[in-house]
Amino acid sequence: MPNEGNEDNCLPPSEPAFDEARPEATEKHVNSDVGYHADSESSHKVLDSKGWDGKLRIDRSALIQNPEALSDPEYSDDENVLPGQEIDADEDLLEDEDPDIQELSLAQSRITSIPGLHLERFRQIRLLCLRQNLVQNIEGLSSLATTLQDLDLYDNLISHIRGLDEVTELTSLDLSYNKIKHIKNISHLTKLTDLYFISNKISRIEGLEALVNLRQLELGSNRIREIQNLDSLKNLEQLWLGKNKITELHGLGGLPKLRLLSIQSNRISDLSPLREVPQLEELYISNNAVESLEGLEHNVNLTMLDIASNKVKSLKGLGGLKKLQDLWASSNQISDIADVERELADKKDLNSVYFEGNPLQQRQPALYRNKVRLALPQINQIDATMVKAT
Template identity: 70%
Template sequence: MSSRQLSDTKNALVSNPEALSDPDYSDDENVLPGEEIAADDDLLDGEDSDTDEIICTHSRVHSIPALKLERFKKVLRICLRQNAIQRIEGLSSLGETLQELDFYDNLISHIHGLDELTKLTSLDLSFNKIRHIKHINHLTELTDLYFVSNKIGHIENLDGLNKLRMLELGSNRIRVIENLDSLKALEELWLAKNKITELTGLGGLPKLRLLSIQSNRIRDLSPLSEVPQLEELYISHNALENVLGLEKNTNLRILEISNNKITSIKGLKPLVHLEEVWASYNQISDFMEMQEELADKKELTTVYFEGNPVQLRGPALYRNKVRLALPQVQQIDATFVRT
């Protein structure tokens, strides 16, 4: 890259400074066509036609048909991360073999071109410009589906994905958990960094064991009674003031509630299988309550309470007090302790 091009690139990065601070900023309507730098004539020229994996990342790929993928008759996995692909096309000939398809960090706005890929088990469309989930119902073999950091406002059109085990929708514009009842095999649901206010819509997921919903607007945990089988809950950076409502979630092993407004951990006593409690940067002030709620948890190995009044009021004695209250614990914050 010439010095002039480098200078132009630097200027472009700051030409819209509001985009750096506003997560909803969009200037799609005013994008000017830039100079298109052509990729090599045949990026995959040296690739064995019998290969089962194609990896072509950060290679300025604009056109999938230009890769001439139809010559690879045994390919199982294709990774086209960090390119400039706008359209999903040129993949129909791979329908008999392709199982994993990765378009992480491209310029895709619409989901098309997957009609023949019925053997896909993993599809990654993270870091694109997708607004609507469409045209994937026929991918009935999918087990893992990624839509991190798009512009999706609604959970929709997932009916038919009966084998889906993991759904990642973090960093979108979702306000309501909805339209998930058909996903009876779903085990992991990732919804961090959205605009969700309520934990409703989970009752139809009998196998859900992990829920990640950090950085939302949750105040009430009681709807989680509809998913008593839940084992891992990650709900930091919300608006919780207590942990009441988890009494029926007796299978919980990992509870991450850091960076809320929690003043009391009363309500954790029924959670007999807890192994890790992450509760940093709340308003917890009572060592006695900590002991009452957690001392009987024989499987508890890790606790985080830094940044709470229990630590800030007496940092020199804090760790010893936690050890006295919870002698079974092996790790307090980032420090391992003797057992």
């Protein structure tokens, strides 16, 4: 979804801060900062105690240039523009840079104007990172049109998507933590594979129809109420929608390659529409209103299932999920160890389970782990503790 305290804030993080009460990630869940430019074969850790992972992209000690994007849902574009600090006219932040440099990062440099950087002197820029600055307008990129592939404007003051007309070679665009209300003026960026809009003010999924090469789309922490207008994205593999206002799981049937869905902290109660995406491998749906898992029967390819902080009383519905490897079910209403054994004992690949915060654990905490271990002898981890060497 980065170590903002590091000198180069555009490099992937080694390990962000997580809540210790939540599960440790499996090996395949690297690059947990939701929205960071993960490798195509990588995924994310989804480990926030509040049920959504997007804010883990911000280091807790980092200076946020646009803090209203985190705290005020009614943040006004017009009334809260920060004046910033202009770079002196005689100050050239890039005077010592090699004109043949391919990756350029100026994070937390209080930049207000992209044209003021005089990027025309650089002819081979592939990655441009201006995260955590004071940029309000996307402009001054035309000289990079033939080379720029990765543009990172995370945490700035951008209200409107403009100025991208000529940078048609872009494969990755990060406009997270800005003040954008509408997805517009990117339909010509048909080479995009990764697109990030975390923590903006977007209420409608739109303007993406032509982006047929998208593999990853991140729209967490916005104002979206409906999953829509995605049917043309036949190559989409990961969809991140945590912390919105979504009530139904319809609108996914046109995504034949979707393997990861993160829709934590929404208002979902019915899982049955997921039959439209039987190829799904990872589902993160914690902090919703789910009471029953009897809608997952068709999702036989699931290996990772996060249902923490819902209202689930029984694991009925998981019987057919023979490929399941990790089940995170903390803070539900599961009370019967026989139910756990009945639904999970035959899952030979099951590696970890989380049941802390359920009546199953709370009623007999001293016996709880032994009961789970006897019921599921194949597992290696119960909650945050290993039970045997892997």
